[in-house]
Amino acid sequence: MGFLKRLFNKAKVKSPWVFHFNSGSCNGCDIEIIAALMPRLDLERFGVKLVGSPRHADIMLCTGPVTEQIKPRLQRIYEQMAEPKYVVAVGSCACSGGVFRGAYNVLGGVDQAIPVTAYIPGCPPKPAAITYGAYQLLRVLADMMGVEPAQLAPEFEEPAPPSPECGTIETEVAEI
Amino acid sequence: MTSTEKRVVIPPRVSIPIGPQHPALKEPGMFKLTIEGEYIVDAEVNIGYNHRGVEKLAESNTHIQNLYLLARICGICSATHNGNYAQAVEFAAEVEIPERAKYIRTLIWELDRIHSHILWLGVAFHEVGFDTAFMYTWRDREVVMDMLESISGNRVHHDMNTVGGVRRNVPDELVPRLLRGLDRLEERMKYYRDVVIYEKTFWDRVAGVGILETDVAKRTGAVGPTARGSNVPVDVRFNDPTQAYIPMMDTGDFEMVLSDRCDVAGRSVVRVVETLQAIDMCRWLLQNMPDGPIRERVRPRIQPNEVLARHEAPRGELIHYLVTNGTDKPERIKVRAPTHANWVSMAHTLRGNYLADAPIILAAIDPCYSCTDRVVIVDAEDDTMELVPLDVMRVRANKWYKMHPRREE
Numbered sequence: 043m044g045f046l047k048r049l050f051n052k053a054k055v056k057s058p059w060v061f062h063f064n065s066g067s068c069n070g071c072d073i074e075i076i077a078a079l080m081p082r083l084d085l086e087r088f089g090v091k092l093v094g095s096p097r098h099a100d101i102m103l104c105t106g107p108v109t110e111q112i113k114p115r116l117q118r119i120y121e122q123m124a125e126p127k128y129v130v131a132v133g134s135c136a137c138s139g140g141v142f143r144g145a146y147n148v149l150g151g152v153d154q155a156i157p158v159t160a161y162i163p164g165c166p167p168k169p170a171a172i173t174y175g176a177y178q179l180l181r182v183l184a185d186m187m188g189v190e191p192a193q194l195a196p197e198f199e200e201p202a203p204p205s206p207e208c209g210t211i212e213t214e215v216a217e218i
Numbered sequence: 219m220t221s222t223e224k225r226v227v228i229p230p231r232v233s234i235p236i237g238p239q240h241p242a243l244k245e246p247g248m249f250k251l252t253i254e255g256e257y258i259v260d261a262e263v264n265i266g267y268n269h270r271g272v273e274k275l276a277e278s279n280t281h282i283q284n285l286y287l288l289a290r291i292c293g294i295c296s297a298t299h300n301g302n303y304a305q306a307v308e309f310a311a312e313v314e315i316p317e318r319a320k321y322i323r324t325l326i327w328e329l330d331r332i333h334s335h336i337l338w339l340g341v342a343f344h345e346v347g348f349d350t351a352f353m354y355t356w357r358d359r360e361v362v363m364d365m366l367e368s369i370s371g372n373r374v375h376h377d378m379n380t381v382g383g384v385r386r387n388v389p390d391e392l393v394p395r396l397l398r399g400l401d402r403l404e405e406r407m408k409y410y411r412d413v414v415i416y417e418k419t420f421w422d423r424v425a426g427v428g429i430l431e432t433d434v435a436k437r438t439g440a441v442g443p444t445a446r447g448s449n450v451p452v453d454v455r456f457n458d459p460t461q462a463y464i465p466m467m468d469t470g471d472f473e474m475v476l477s478d479r480c481d482v483a484g485r486s487v488v489r490v491v492e493t494l495q496a497i498d499m500c501r502w503l504l505q506n507m508p509d510g511p512i513r514e515r516v517r518p519r520i521q522p523n524e525v526l527a528r529h530e531a532p533r534g535e536l537i538h539y540l541v542t543n544g545t546d547k548p549e550r551i552k553v554r555a556p557t558h559a560n561w562v563s564m565a566h567t568l569r570g571n572y573l574a575d576a577p578i579i580l581a582a583i584d585p586c587y588s589c590t591d592r593v594v595i596v597d598a599e600d601d602t603m604e605l606v607p608l609d610v611m612r613v614r615a616n617k618w619y620k621m622h623p624r625r626e627e
């Protein structure tokens with residue numbers, strides 16, 4: 043593998059830019075994705091950055107059971123993404139249709155419209171689950187691209203798998 | 219052939235489509251803005267990307283299943299849909315639920331309002347480019363999310379209500395923790411109130427933007443903070459209280475939050491002050507919560523009846539219209555979500571503003587497409603917008619259900 047190729051691969055694993063597409067979800071998953079990017083869990087420490095355009099993105103986070111009307115748009119946006127591209131289905135709806143499975147205007151799952159790389163189930167998945175899912179995806183990507191995990195940033199620790207424990211209310215709120 | 223005649227050059231009108239995927243939009247909706255130079259002269263709203271067919275699906279589900287389905291209409295105000303449907307079924311069955319259940323239901327509604335308003339505040343800060351405050355608000359929102367999680371077990375879809383009461387109790391050990399969380403939230407919200415009012419970065423972007431005059435707001439039937447920001451006193455909690463709002467309003471400690479500014483700033487102030495008020499309401503509910511059972515058994519078959527249940531969702535008045543037919547399934551359920559009522563005034567508020575202000579004006583009604591797309595046709599300025607015509611949709615639905623009978627006994 044040439045040096046440039048190796049550099050590219052490393053960059054891709056170290057800084058995947060994600061793009062979020064709502065294919066008819068209830069917003070629950072969307073706000074949890076944003077919550078995962080927010081200061082408490084801070085997905086950005088893995089280099090994950092939310093971008094607004096599919097052309098800049100490596101990973102598309104899809105939420106929602108694809109509706110008939112959004113399907114052509116979803117496929118078009120998928121085609122607009124640059125290779126290599128990965129799709130993560132976030133939430134039960136995106137995985138299988140969830141509660142909306144069987145409704146007349148719903149396809150039932152993102153994989154009915156476009157290929158999906160990873161599934162994060164839950165209704166909605168907790169931000170911790172999304173972080174964990176993102177980490178697992180990055181690990182698989184690192185394997186596929188032949189990047190040594192040691193080459194990743196030293197702070198790139200495995201997050202704890204999501205637990206059913208609730209957070210504590212007395213969360214740190216920093217003084218400003 | 220030179221003409222000395224002066225020519226008036228009319229700036230060309232350009233029509234800009236925004237959406238259905240756009241960085242300024244969090245959900246799939248489509249706006250067609252016609253602009254002249256920098257000014258918006260016309261706006262068209264095209265929605266329906268999020269239409270999933272919930273109402274149709276609900277007709278083939280039992281009432282208990284519908285509680286969970288309707289909660290998933292919208293993830294931000296899930297407690298309102300869930301609670302209001304439970305309320306509607308109880309009205310139809312003509313049962314009274316225990317006092318404690320009423321208090322818990324109202325507590326969840328109010329906590330949900332706090333979370334929704336803080337979320338909105340963050341989005342508004344983001345839309346005006348004030349991302350620091352966006353991060354701060356979302357971090358503080360985690361406090362209320364934890365409170366909801368410790369009560370209901372889930373962060374977003376609480377699903378606390380069931381027909382005849384609530385599913386979980388609020389244990390006494392939790393109350394001091396919740397009160398501590400409320401104190402923390404209050405302190406932070408006071409800070410954000412000052413940020414909204416005194417911080418030039420925010421105020422200058424919203425003051426005088428997106429004017430919605432009182433009479434227009436009344437005429438177009440705006441609801442919720444959009445209407446209250448234009449000095450229209452509509453708030454179901456005060457006008458037509460249900461559940462524990464009745465004893466709460468009897469104390470006379472709470473007043474409807476109104477603003478006569480009629481612009482985006484007015485709507486922001488209404489939301490922030492309302493959050494502070496909701497914190498007080500939660501405190502009142504926790505301190506006055508009576509003891510007793512939390513649920514009443516209701517027979518699954520609901521007598522034939524026709525009811526209309528109203529509730530003040532964070533975005534405005536939410537209406538569930540329910541027809542029951544003596545079985546355990548509804549005959550018809552119609553959801554009128556608050557965003558739908560606010561769409562009509564949308565085109566008016568956009569007109570005459572700068573294009574750069576469009577995102578914050580759109581965000582100011584706190585649009586929730588997933589709630590609104592129960593309906594496919596929208597009238598914006600007597601232009602009928604329909605992406606999939608209603609009769610086509612109906613034919614498709616009937617065909618689908620003929621081919622796929624869902625859980626038919």
Ligand code: SF4
Binds near residue numbers: 072132134290
């Ligand atoms: S999985 Fe749940 S939270 Fe996510 S979009 Fe579907 S219904 Fe909403």
